[in-house]
Amino acid sequence: MEELGFGNLLVVALIAVGAPLLVGALRLGIPAPVVEIVAGVIVGPSVLGWVEIDVPVEVLALVGLAFLLFLAGLEIDLARLRGPVLRLASIGYLVTLAIGLAVGLAAAAVDWVDDPLLLAVALSATSLGLVVPVLKDAGYADGALGQLTIAAATVADFAAVILLSLLFSESEGSNTSRVVMLGFFVAVIAAVAYSLRRAGRSMRFEALLERLQDTTAEIRVRIAVALLVAFVALAANVGLETILGAFIAGAVLSAVDRDTMTHPHFHEKLEAVGYGFVIPVFFVASGVRLDVDALFASASAIARIPVFLAALLLVRFLPALLYRSTLGSRATAAAGLLQATSLPFIVTAAGIGVEIGAITAVTGAALVAAGLLSVVLFPALALVVLRERRSPEIAPVRA
DSSP, rough: OOOOOHHHHHHHHHHHHHHHHHHHHTTTOOOOHHHHHHHHHHHTTTOOOOOOOOOHHHHHHHHHHHHHHHHHHHHHGGGGGGHHHHHHHHHHHHHHHHHHHHHHHHHHTTTSOHHHHHHHHHHHHOOOOHHHHHHHHTTTSSHHHHHHHHHHHHHHHHHHHHHHHHSSSSSOHHHHHHHHHHHHHHHHHHHHHHHHHHHOOOOHHHHHOOOOOTTTTTHHHHHHHHHHEEEEEEEEHTTTTTHHHHHHHHHHHHOOOOOOOTTTTTTHHHHIIIIIIIIHHHHHHHHHHOHHHTTTTTTTHHHHHHHHHHHHHHHHHGGGGGGGHHOOOOHHHHHHHHHHHOOHHHHHHHHHHHHTBBBBBHHHHHHHHHHHHHHHHHHHHHHOOOOOOOOOOOOOOOO
């Protein structure tokens, strides 16, 4: 058996430690994942050549991606998705896809992509895990701005993950067979969710969980991880993308675990496992894989970065105009900027697109670079817009 080395993983782990320290010490005002991806580029084959993707890094990066989507699904609050909020968010996503498809067709016309729909889907998501903290920290999460933006991000993330799994899975089979498999997948999910909800109502079982949850057993965390692995394995076995299983696992856990009074630190523990261990490996590995040489090989390649950044803004900002009658101009502009903030899904979609040959490595790298810039620029600009005037635009949406 080939001996596994941990030299590459050590460098990745050191970057995972150093990135948030650097951001905090210098008060850079950007999320640590941006620094992690950039650092991955620097230590990767494109620059210094210190790190390559070997088995330990590959495995942990894959687990990190699954955990990232799992925690994104955990952010979903189905209670918000109803009435006028759900209607506006759904219409907005349809507009997003229409604009994105137009952008994809334009990109295909100049041979930047082979599949316009993949680009449309890649541009259609919003980083829910990045947007929610921004809104909470600014005090807007519970008002109309927060309701609409979080609902739109939830619908966009959910739909984008499903579309990517259905239409661009690497597994063999027609789209019809994938729809059938998706139906089977949904049926199993419903059965699991029902079983979990029934189990949660058992006083004896709940008492057992309470007794073990804060011991070395960490039973709630183990159940959550088992649910994540089970749904990822199920998605893979029925021919869907594993990211769908991870995302749905988080959404199911969020739906059945609404009462957290008896386990207030449960979600914090899950975030500690994800953001403290495996998720940084995914981001650093994404930087290592980024083909920077191809990206900067020509002026045409470099030009794709601002074009895709503008496309991301166009695709996600324009649908926010639907909120103008509810929010007013300033809050609508802020919502549009926040909706255009996207990185994890773009990294995932670009990687899948390159693997299946739907986009080139240059286009994939440009998409990731545009996603990085969106995370750096758009939330900051949204906060600048909101600071200009705090107004009653944050009042809750009424049905």
